[in-house]
Amino acid sequence: MNEYQLIKDITYQYDADIGLAYSSPCRGIWNIVHIGTQVPGCHQIYVCPTSCLRGVVLTTAEMNAMDRLSTITVGEDNILEGNMEETLQEGVEKVIASLPERPRMIMVFISCIHHFLAANYQRVYKVLREEYPDIDFVDAYMDPIMRRKTPAVPSLTRQTYRVLQPAEHKPHQINYIGNWFPTEKYSDLTLYLRDHGIDIRDLAEETDYDRFKEMQYSSLNLTFHKYAAWAGKDMELRLHQKWVAMHMSYDYDVIDQDMKNVCELLKIEPVPEQITAQKRKAAEDKINELKKLIGNTAVSIDYTAVDEPLSLALYLLKHGFNVESVFIEVFTEAEEVFNELRAFKPELKIYSADNWNMRVMKREHEGKIIGIGQKAAYYNNTDYFVDVIWTAGMYGYLGIQHLAEMIEEAYQTPKDMPALIQHKGWGCCAK
Amino acid sequence: MSDWHTHVFTSTYTADVSGVCSVLYELGGMSVLHDPSGCNSTYTTHDEPRWYDHDSLMFVSGLDEMAAVMGDDSVVINDVAAAAKDLKPRFIALCGASIPHIIAFDYKGVGHLIEQRTGIPVIPIATDGLKSYVSGVGLASREWIRRFADQNAETIEKTINLLGITPIDFADMEHVNALKESVLPEGYAVHACFAMGDTFEQLGDIYAGAVNVVPSSAGRMPARFMLGIRHIPFVEGVPIGPYMSKQIQQAVTASAADGISRKAYGDLPEQGNVLVIGEEIYAKSMAAAVNHTSYAQQNHLQACAVWPDINEGLNEDALIQKVNAAEIVICDPLFKNIIHNKNTCMIAIPHEGYSGRIYSRNIPLFCCRSFDIEERLRERK
Secondary structure, eight states: OOOOEEGGGSSSSOOOOOSSBBSSSOSOOOOOOHTTTTTTEEEEEEEEOOOHHHHHHHHHTTOOOOOEEEEEEEHHHHHHOOOOHHHHHHHHHHHHHHHHSOOSSEEEEEEHHHTTTOOOHHHHHHHHHHHOOOSSEEEEEEEGGTTTTHHHHHHHHHHHGGGOOOOOOOOEEEEEESOSSSOTBBHHHHHHHHHTTOHHHHHHGOHHHHHHHGGGGGEEEEEEGGHHHHHHHHHHOOOOOOOOOOOOOHHHHHHHHHHHHHHHTTTTOOHHHHHHHHHHHHHHHHHHHHHHHHHOEEEETTTTTTTTHHHHHHHHHHHEEEEEEEEEOOOOOOOHHHHHHHHHHHHHHEETTBBBHHHHHHOOOOOOOOSSSSHHHHHHHHHHOOOOSGGOOOOOHHHHHHHHHHHHHHSSOOOOOHHHHHHHSSTOOOO | OOOSSSSSSOOOOOBHHHHHHHHTTTOOOOOEEEEESSSHIIIIIIIIITTTTTTEEEOOOOOOOHHHHHHOOOHHHHHHHHHHHHHHOOOEEEEEEEEEEEEEOOOOHHHHHHHHHHOOOEEEOOOOSSSSSHHHHHHHHHHHHHSSOOTTTOOOOTTTEESSHHHHHHSSSSHHHHHHHHHHHTTTTEEEEETSSOOOOHHHHHOOEEEEEESSGGGGHHHHHHHHHOOOOOOOOOOOOHHHHHHHHHHHHHHHHOOOOOEETTTOOOOSSSEEEHHHHHHHHHHHHHHEEEEEHHHTTEEEEEBBBTTOOHHHHHHHHHHHHHHHHEEEEGGGGGGGOOOOEEEEEEHHHHHHTTTTGGGOOOTTTTTHHHHHHHHHH
C-alpha cells in the first residue's frame, strides 16, 4: 500500500479512519499539559490510570514544571469498589493542602475510565467549589476514547475560558481566543487594531490571573484556529460576546475580507485601500524574492506547521514553487480550496501523516527539499526545514512575509532535525 | 490522610503497556496497543530510546467510544489484519490499556481470530494500563517464551540467560554488555538475553540456558515460568560493583549445581540511614552493595531499599517520611523535589523507567563490576 495518494485520486470526503495509528517522533505539537500551563497560577491535577499519567507527568517534568501538576492514580480498587468519586475528592483536597501556595485555578482532568464507570465527577466539583470558593475549578478531560465527539484540544480550549463569567462589555476590548503564541510582531490585524485603540486580550501574553479573568469584559472574541471554535461558540452563548472565526488563509482577498469584518464590528475605520495595496505588494515582493532564491527546490508542507496546509500549498504553487507533497491529518480548508488545488496540481502527493504504513516509509528525498513543519522534515529526512507549529502567531501579509523569511532561512541553514523535532511542546514555557 | 493514589510532587513509573512494547521491540513482531490514543506516544517519547534510530512496528488501535460500547472487536481485527498483510511481521503482540480491561476485551479470542485471518502467530497479552512496566515486561516475556521457545532444547552447561532486559531498566547496549560481563562466573557464557541484542532465533533456544539471571523484577515472571516448565533455577541481582558481581557469580555457580534459585543481594535491613529508591532488584542490589563498602562500615551507614509496588507504585506520604529520615538517598534525580531535609544528601542515578529520557544521557554504567558506589558515597555533598 502506497504511503501517499495523488490529490487527483481523492475526494474532499477523505476517509480519516486510518486504522492502526503510528506515532512519529515529532513532538512539537502541544498537548493538553502545555495548554494548561498557559494560565498563570493554574495547577493541573490528572486523574487517570498509570499508563495515561506517565505521558503528562513527564511532559511536565521536561518543562521543569513539576510544581504545576499533581496526579491521582486510578487503580483496580477504584474499579472494584466504585469509589472513583471519593478518591477524586479526597485526592484534590490533599493536593490543595500539600501545595506550598494556594492555586488560583485548578484544572481537574478526568479520563476515559470515568466515563465508562459513570463516575459522577460533576458532583465532586460542586462539593469542591463550595469547599474552596477562592479557587476556580475547571472540569477538564483527557479522554481520547471520546475523541470523535469531544477531541481533547478543542475541549480544553473551551474549558480554559469557562471560568469567565457574564459581565458588562467594553466596546474597545476584544479577546483572541485559543492563541498560544503572541501575535504582536507578525500579524497585520494585531498591529492595526492596537493602532486604533483596541485593547486586545490574549492569553498568550497574559502573566497575571486577574488580567486573564478580565477577558470577560471584552465585547468580541476572535478565534484563529479551528480547535478554538468550540470556545468561541461557547463564549458567545454564555457570555454574549460576539464571536468571529478568522481564516488562516493565504488568499489575499480572504485576509482583506476578514480584516474588514472585524473593523466593521468594532466600528473603526477599515484598512485604507492604499495601505492594503502596499501590504500586498510587500508580500508579493517577498515571496517572489524567495522564489528567485530557492528556484525549483522541492517543498513539502505538513499540518502541524500551519492551520491550512492546502491553502499554503496552493499559494506557493501559484507563485511558481515546486510543492511536492502535503502531510495531513484531516482537511481543514474549505472544499473550494481543495478543488482549486486539485485542478492546479493533480499530481500533488497527499500523505496521511499518522497512518501505520508511515512507519515503513522510505524517509528520503532525491535532491534538496524544504520541509515546512516537523513532520514534513522528518518524513523527507531533511535538515532544511521551517520549525514552527500552529502558524506560530503569524497572520495576514506580515505573517506571509515572516513565513517567507523562515523558508529562506530554512533553505540556507540546515538544522539539527532529530534533536529539534523530538523536543516536546515547541516554544512552550510554563507561566 | 495517607493514600497511594495521590501524588502531589512525584512522577510515576512507566506502565505495563510500555513494558510489553519495550521487551518485544527487537524481535521482528508487530505490537498493537488496544487503546484510544496517547499510550503510544508516551511510550515512543519517554520510554523507548530506540524509536528514532531502530525501526520496529508498534501501533495503537485507536479504540473509540462506539467500538468500546458496542463491543465491536471487528474494528481492531480488520485494522490489524490490514496492517499485517502489508507489513508481514513475524508475530503480532496484542496488549491494551484500561478501557479494554473494564469492557472485558477478550485478548485470547481476538488474538485467535486475527491469527486465523492472517496466518501470523498472535500472542495475547492482557495488560490493563493500571500496573507498572514490571508486569508488562514479565507478561510479554512469558507469553513469547510459551509460544515460540523450544521447550525441548538441550541444556548447555555453564550458560546463563538474562531475563527482563529492556532499556527501561538498562538504558542501552553498553549497559547490557557491561551487565553480561559482570554476572558471568569463570568459564560461563551468556546463552540468551531477553530481549536486547538477541534475535528471534537465538531466543527461541532460550531453554538451553542452564541458569536464568534476573537483574530486574521484570524478569521474574518468565523466570518462574521457566522454572516450572524446565526446572531452570534463577538468580536475582544486579552486578553493582565488585561485591554484587561476585555474589551473583557465586549464586549462579551454586544454582547450576543444586538447581535452587537464589537472591544474590541476600537479606537486607528494613530500616537504615541510606535509602535506595528504585526497581526492586536494583534497589536491593544497590543497598547490598552500599552495605558492603568499607566506607559504609566505617561511617555506620546502613542501606535499605524501597521500590514501587506493581499495582500501586510508591506511596508518596510514606516515601517522603523515609526520604527525610535518611542521611543519604540514592535515587533518580526526579525525586529531588521531595527531599525537604537540608541534611539529606541525594546521590542521583537516573532510571529511564521513572524519569524517561530526561536524564538518560547521565545514566552511569551502574550494572558492572567496576561501578564504584563507595566513591560516590565519599564524594557526596
